[in-house]
Amino acid sequence: MPETELRIEVIALLLDADFKLRPDTNTWSHSDGRPFTRAEQATAFQATRAELEATAALSARNAAAALEQHSAAEALIELPYSYFARHPEARMVMDVLPHMTDEDRTEYERLCAIAAPDGGIYLPYED
Structure with a gap:
């Protein structure tokens, strides 16, 4: 089975995401409050399992480092x-x-x- 290629831009987008759906735009937001563009939302929805797992691992690592x-x-x-x-x-x-x-x-x-x-x-x- 070929190794899944991780798209860094997708992981970076997911790391910056606030996953609460905004009622005004029907999208997620960036951590600074800016709503995702439609293209960003589509990119986030197309994240692979490997990208989601990498995002979760990085998020846990970042939380541990901050603590x-x-x-x-x-x-x-x-x-x-x-x-x-x-x-x-x-x-x-x-x-x-x-x-x-x-x-x-x-x-x-x-x-x-x-x-x-x-x-x-x-x-x-x-x-």
């Missing part, structure tokens, strides 16, 4: 707390990094790589 990233961001907030308590003069994480144990610093770097793979992260700030 891991969220958990890492929360841990990044918790990890330095005890160091800030012991060093009240510290104002930023870079001020307490030199005081961290090697294990905590390694864990901090691991969490940074998960929470902010591009090097940037937004953490809530309260004054």
Whole structure:
């Protein structure tokens, strides 16, 4: 049996879909709220089983990665707390990094790589 070829554009469309039928257009929507065009709706309906399975697998993987990233961001907030308590003069994480144990610093770097793979992260700030 020949291997089924996956159409990337179909998978991308399905990953971006909100599958609730819109009463105004009788189509699904994109995740940003834009209704599918008739052509997009037809493309989605023509997805093969392999494309639907690939979409489901990618969606599950994306959800797991988002959960891991969220958990890492929360841990990044918790990890330095005890160091800030012991060093009240510290104002930023870079001020307490030199005081961290090697294990905590390694864990901090691991969490940074998960929470902010591009090097940037937004953490809530309260004054």
